[in-house]
Amino acid sequence: MPKFGWRWLLALSSVPSLLLLLFYAITPESPRFLCMKGRTMEAVDVLEKMARLNGAQLPSGKLVSDKNIELDEVSESATLLAATAKAAKEEENDNIKEDEGSDFGGFKSVSKLLSPKLLRATLLLWMAFFGNAFSYYGIVLLTSELSNGNRICAKQEVESVHSNNSSLYKNVFISSFAEIPGSFVSIMIVDRIGRRLSMASMLFTSCVFLFPLVFSRTEILTRISLFGARLCISASFTIVYIYAPEIYPTSVRTTGIGVASSVGRIGGILCPLVAVALVHNCHQTTAILLFELVVFLSGVAVMFFPFETKGCRLNDTEADMH
Numbered sequence: 001m002p003k004f005g006w007r008w009l010l011a012l013s014s015v016p017s018l019l020l021l022l023f024y025a026i027t028p029e030s031p032r033f034l035c036m037k038g039r040t041m042e043a044v045d046v047l048e049k050m051a052r053l054n055g056a057q058l059p060s061g062k063l064v065s066d067k068n069i070e071l072d073e074v075s076e077s078a079t080l081l082a083a084t085a086k087a088a089k090e091e092e093n094d095n096i097k098e099d100e101g102s103d104f105g106g107f108k109s110v111s112k113l114l115s116p117k118l119l120r121a122t123l124l125l126w127m128a129f130f131g132n133a134f135s136y137y138g139i140v141l142l143t144s145e146l147s148n149g150n151r152i153c154a155k156q157e158v159e160s161v162h163s164n165n166s167s168l169y170k171n172v173f174i175s176s177f178a179e180i181p182g183s184f185v186s187i188m189i190v191d192r193i194g195r196r197l198s199m200a201s202m203l204f205t206s207c208v209f210l211f212p213l214v215f216s217r218t219e220i221l222t223r224i225s226l227f228g229a230r231l232c233i234s235a236s237f238t239i240v241y242i243y244a245p246e247i248y249p250t251s252v253r254t255t256g257i258g259v260a261s262s263v264g265r266i267g268g269i270l271c272p273l274v275a276v277a278l279v280h281n282c283h284q285t286t287a288i289l290l291f292e293l294v295v296f297l298s299g300v301a302v303m304f305f306p307f308e309t310k311g312c313r314l315n316d317t318e319a320d321m322h
Helices: 006-013 015-026 031-036 040-053 078-100 107-112 119-153 161-177 179-190 195-214 219-247 250-280 284-303
Strands: none
Touching: 006 015, 031 040, 031 250, 107 250, 119 161, 119 195, 119 219, 119 250, 119 284, 161 179, 161 219, 179 195, 179 219, 195 219, 195 284, 219 250, 250 284
C-alpha cells in the first residue's frame, strides 16, 4: 500500500478468487435439486460419480422422485404406458408452469419464504444475517478507525506516516488472524452443542469482548477486544451459513439463502455509513454501544429460531416440515 495504494492491493487480493471460476465447469449439480425437478436419471449419474470418486458403492435399489415416478416394469400394457406418459407430460407442464412463477420472475419463490411455516424462520434468519454482517464488517473497520479516532479525538501529537502505517498494519494483521481460531471454534462446537446454541454463544461472547471498549480504549485493550470479538463473529458467521441451508426445504433452499445473504449485505453497507461515521465524529462510545446492541439482538434472534437442525434430515418440501 505505501508504494502502490489500496487499489492495487485490492486488485491483487482478488486474484485468488478468480481461480474459483475454473471449478464451476466441473462442479456437480445437487442430486436433491435434480430429484425435486423429476430429473432422476441425472441425479443417479451425479451420485454414481460421487460414489466412484470416493471409492464407495451406492445402496441397492432404485432412485425415485415425487415429481416423476418412473415405471418399474417395461412389460406393462401399452394402455398403461400411454396413460402414464400422458400424465407425466401433464405433470411436467404443470411443474414448468410452477417453476416459471409469476411475471415478476423469482417473486413467487421469494413469497414462499414468507409462508406460514417459514415466516418465523425467515425473519429471524434475516436478523441474524444482518447482525452478523453489520458486526463483522464493523469490527474489521474499527481495527483501523478506533486507532485513528483515538489519536485525532485525543488531540495527541501526530506521529510519522511510517509509524502510523506500521501500527495500523500490525493491528489489522492481529485482528485478521483471529479468523483462523474462529474457524476451528465453529468446527468444534457446531456438531456438539447444536447450531442455535453455537451461534448464540459466539454472539453473546462477542458482546463481552466489545464491552470493555465502552470505558477504555488503550492500544493493548483494543487489540485484545477486537481480536476476541472478531474470532467470535467469524465463528458465528460460519455457523449461520451452515444453519441457513438446513432450515429451508430443497424447493426454496437457494432462494432463502440468497435473500438472507442479501439482507446481510445491507447490514454491511449500513455499517460504515452509521457506526464508522460516529467514530469519525469522535463518538466512539456511541459506536461501540451500537455494535453491542446489534450483536445482542442478533443473539436473541438466534435463540428464538423455531427448531434445531443438528442431526436432522433435510426437508425437500414445505409439506415435509413439522
